[in-house]
Amino acid sequence: MPSQPEPVPVLSSTQRLLALRAPVHASLSPDGALLSLTTTSITAGTEDTVTRWSLIDIASGDEGPLPGADVGTGRGVWSPDGSTLAAITGTDGTASLVLVDPTGTLPTRTLDGASRVAGAPLWSPDGTSITVPCMRGVEVDRTRPYRWTRPSAAFDGMGPLEDPPQLRMIDVSTGDGTWMTDDGWRWAGVQWSPDGDRLAAVAGLDPNGLEFGQRLRIVGRDGAVTAPATPTCRVLRAVWLDDGRLVALLVGATDRPFGSASRLVVVDGEKVSAVAVTGDVELFGDVYGDSPAELTECPDYVLLADHGPAVIVRTGARGRMGIARVDVDSGAAELLVDGDRCASPIAVRRSTLVFSSQSCERPAEVAVLTGARHSQRRERNLTTFGPVAAGVTARRFVVASPDGPDGWPLDAWFLTSPDAPDGVALPTVLAIHGGPQAAFGESFSIDFHALCAAGFGVLYTNPRGSVGWGDEFAHAVIGDWADGPTRDVLAVVDHAVAQGWADGDRLGVTGLSYGGYLSAWLSSTTSRFRAAVIENPATDLASMWGASDIGFEFMAPQFGGAPYEAAEAYAAQSPLYRAHESRTPTLFVIGEIDHRCPA
Template sequence: MNTAPAFSPDGTHIAFMSTRGGTPQLWLLPVAGGEARQITNLSQGVGSGAVFSPDGSKIAFTAGPAGTSRDPSAPYRVTRTVWRQDGIGLVDDALQDIYVLDLTTDAEPQRLTSDGWMSSAPKWTPDGQAIVFVAGHNPDSTKPDSRLHRVTLGGEVSDVTGTDDEVVVFTHTVTADGKVVYLTGYEAHTKPGVRPSLYIVDPATGQREKRGADIAGHLGGLMQTDSPSAGFVAGVVGGIVPTEDGTAALLQVQARGAVSLVRIQLSGPERHQVIVTGDRVCTAVGAAGGNVVFAAFGFTEPGDLYVADADGQNERRLTRTNHALLSELALPTVHRLSFRSKDDAEVEGWFLCPADAQLPAPTVLAIHGGPHAAWGYNFGFDSLMFNGAGFGVLQVNHRASTGYGDDFATAIHGDWGNLDYADLMAGVDHAIELGLADADRLGVCGISGGANLTGWVIGHTDRFKAACPENPLFNWISFFGTSDVGAWMGVSELGDTPFELLETYARCSPITYAKNCTTPTLFLQHENDYRCPAEQTEQFYTALRIAGVPAEMLRFPGSSHGGSVIGPIGHRRAQNDALLDWMSRYVLGKEAEVTETVPHIERNSA
């Protein structure tokens, strides 16, 4: 498998990762023609793709320490508080250090770091003498800490972040004048969901400046999507793209359900310009030669590349990757909804109406994860699959969603299941009042935080005929000790540990209300999910089975929290088929016309 291609600065070579020899190694391919040659031969393999130095003479990459492979059948000792992570496994087994390979010599790659941190995302300083990178999993911390470190070619490491408080860095870049620009995802003493902060650090002086106060919206953007492109668009926070002269940078900004591109000045008075906007999700790819290249996505647009002038004018579409296929499909009509919740707060949502539907339509309430994320003008396979089968899909940006201000995003702090649930039910009622949704044919589903609310919904109402929670948080008390983020998230979301706030933990846990559930429920659980461990699903599943409520569980071996979006194709298809089958069976009262992709185990047993 060949992955992670990177052009050399002069465009003459492409470096890439390949497993053609067994372990992942770096290879170099001349663009003009000829065979690729292997340029690393590390026994442990390389962990990430190549990053060329500004003059193209060196390559930075990450790799684990050599000679530390562990026998997986042998006992092992844990000393870290957060000792495993979703998508990674045991942290000590997956540690990465910064390495540099000099292409002008035959020397072996030089290991620059060896400190027990998880190193990633290396970026060169413009003089080619140092590398700025994300350092996560502080071995001495009991809290999340993902900060920026700087290492010279001589191996001298320093902290760039400029604060002793815990911080999580989402993304960073280095400008042409050597300044480091980064966006935080979390800072100590702030509530989850608040708007990220943008900082500029001058490593020469250590001066740190916060920017972006003049920009309205959620910096970075956290938009849910059911597409592998999530790693490229705002399903995770997009990158910061500096301009060629280093005086400004492009950043995506979420406002309600859309994500625009903004050029922000990095020095002088606060100043910004919205250069690409509209009812879509945009993310910057590059800025050079007076142009901006970006990707754009929509409800029925899986994503294409565009180019525009530096100020956003003269926008041109570069690709139509899925044009032929999309032209053959009967795509849904999208209705934007705006309604009031029980406390008179304004809430936004969308109803994806199947083509040629007879309204009101059978409807699936799809709840986004996070919960500090959002639905919006983004592409999702699940929603279009439901539309193709005749279901309407209702998406609601309930309280806790990003893009509507910090008060909206933090409104459920210490009170999960109150205003967020009220917003969802108000959205369902509104869609019914508009004649879009059929009140007697409703289903509900969601992943992660959306699965949490799915469990909450079916423990508080019987209006839904079917439910499909995937990778849920159902029990805050056990989640505190079993999730890779449980201890931090429990305290930051609910206010303290379960030892101090046991009543709050129980009150905010859907498992507390499982005894009320009568809704036929299909649980979907990825077995290597360390974010929302399988025990969360198993508790609710067992409660429904012993109560005689129709309940089944679909398990995905070896798959992590995002498995149905970025996991193996077979798993993603099985998830799609199972969702459609369950909703068709219990909402429509018929079997779905899908191919059986997984066997049932004791399907009809008690």
Template sequence: VPGATPRRITDGAGQYGRPSFSPDGRWLAFTGTDDMDLEAPDDDLWVVLAGGGTPRALTVGYDRSIANGAIGDTAGFGGQPPVWTPDGGAVLVVVGRDGEAHVQRITVPEAGPGTVTPVTGGQRQVGAFAIDPTVADGSRLAIAVHDPVTPPEIHLVEAGRDERVLTRFNEGLFRELALSLPEELSVTHGGVPIQSWLMRPSGSATAPGVRVPAVLEIHGGPHTMYGWGYFHEFQVLASRGYAVIFANPQGSTGYEQAFTEALRGAWGEVDHPQQMAVVDAAIAHGDLDPQRLGVAGGSYGGFMTNWVIGHTDRFRAAVTQRTISNMYSMYGTDDIAPISMRHELGGAPWDSPELTRRYMELSPITYVRDITTPLLILHAEEDYRCPMEQAEQLYIALKQLGREVELVRFPDESHGLTRGGKPKHRIEHMARLVGWFDAHL
């Protein structure tokens, strides 16, 4: 509004976002936390009078974050603000939980916390939804939902009625394709359960009883989660005869707060042994060839790919995407590092000799001499979350050490290349990744 002055609505300290006004304009709902000490605090759903005041948490005692950290390679999912029912009696949100993502209904009483009730369920992920404004209690809504073998489609959910599929955009194509449905694995490391999955090669990609190569995929974040959603990259690898292993080690969202926070200040140190335990379990579970293993990941998954091959030689090929190699230099070039890394490690790298040492201990570049695995680096030139210099440092070091490494730069692309990049670049990116594993596994 021209000439208007911004006014603070909430009292006290907190990190809040995604505001949404109630239909009568009386309340403002939003998600966030008043705990400023945690690196990845669970979000609550809050309300505050639109005129300002002290926020009230509606989800006190709920054991998951009021957020959807599910990750895939389809665009447009995650981050939807809370949606009020037309009568103002409740708010609907998408919550990621144990690899699933579902709509939850949270009542808004005049005082105290609300009641959380699931609206959708099943081994799938809801990415977005819209309420029918003509139904006062919000019990009729459209959802965009996907599962490991079905890209997003629109479904109609109505209280007391069977869910209806409204769109089948990919039905004709998918009748021609054989897709791989993940199997959930039972993995525990150090007494900590790690939710994990194994996708076997799809269709006739391999003969029965033949040991197959496998690729460990590591998610970004690190505070996100894999799960029961569609992931095109995984299906392409499965169609080429690879098993795909993926997991949510500590640091992932969708679990209790302590599980997510356990990675703080210990990137790679906590989750690397957990990832290796998942690989071991996958090999024990099925016909996988332990001599033909690959590893890949992007963003934090790129960090972990670098970390893994700097700490073990069990993988014959690796693809690091949107990579992180040097935590010290990233502090000064990454768009969020001056905030996120202060929380993660307790300060800037130059604040003390101990912090300088710790930043470098957690930098994959420190272990570059130990990397012997052939490595492909795929990086977007306009990536400000994982800057281009991170890829360049790793590439130059490996070249000077005489290791097998290739760097592919994608011009005019950002951190979201694999989800929202130009189609020609997304195709090239996928072809390079698959081609690297085809050549080495």
């Protein structure tokens, strides 16, 4: 008998989407002509990650591999003269720094003074040195008793904290390195001043355990550290202007309630001045997605220095993210990129803006806006990683909240497969975002596409407490994690059922972190859902206060004090104390080393 051909494996929606190239790092050459782009993908049907490093010609869009680059090398950053790329090779804990000739003429050179690299390198303005975060190699033998001095020995997404990255300066000519910091803080976000005398950086996770956020620091070449009078923030990004002033974007600053609007400040010597941004522009944006495209979420790119007193900054409103230019002297803001999508800046040179763009229907691509300083602007994609046809069809709609002044508008989305039959109510999963001070919207989600491919509708909204609709809306969840948001999400469910999109007898609910919390609350206090899949939830709020990596600082402002000060509020809103009332079949998906929501 003739041999039979090997059967072609049937790939799931998730496998197909993970096989697409996802942008994780980019650097634009000083002349704005070439983009160094690093992408990752997972070979279909395997768990093998493939890293690809390429150069894209901005004018033509042509892409080609970097000549002579070793496999696994990437995340290259251009030197000030455009002749060399400093790149990272190796994996976490063993990563090193190499210099690569983009023409492939000269051999790759390893900088021996940089080992255990833990962040992006940054060239000094004169190109003679590179500053890069590196770990010092501190190891703890966890097979024996050991001691830690922080309130939390590990942080979510980072793991153990005993070896936080410190700043190391590398001499490009010799490859030798010297430590600029050694203080137990976690250093990142390095930006050299235009004169090359000092750098701005972000120091996070106070080793004394007083604050879990990030602080702005200025470090001299001699290692002297000064601290501008800016508050601790959840995310902080700073860039230098040509005149030597420093502009900082403060996200989640601890001097204001959780969920408050992000803001810009200018640091000029010891003076710190707020920028009064004009117009209806909310900065930063915080729209959760679910994909490997790190470039769309990396805080290193959310604020860029433009020309003169102008900066390029990411914006966010109602589940969308855009890009604006802000004059920090006048506060005037001009939207450059907006629409039903989530965009994030990558680099700006003269009138060329490179950015990432994604939507709930399409995965992330890299795009370019030319004429960004002029009225005649032209936008085009530099990449086509995703399929030609969108994987889902999205209905975007607004429902009035049953509460709030005149009924808050609740932005909502209903996703279905393009092959879903018309006029048929679908079994539908209500997805709830984490936070609670965050948002869902136009960010791409592999999980949502997988559910749609399986025949489900996916419904999500931004209930009270979400960001992107002003401080009053974001603050409305403080002290009310449960009942108010429940009314909001059920109003959206009712609308989807009434429209004939969702089958009211075949509803499910899911969410992660705070989304897991509200899913657990709904599964215990309503009978609307046939099943619940609850991922990494907080079910006992008092335990969250005591056991979470951010618990003691995050929970008290949400509920009016610590559990011993507001015990009734914690207990009344803990799903654990309503679990005995649940009649909803529930699957818990728990991360064994989840430090954020361990209860």
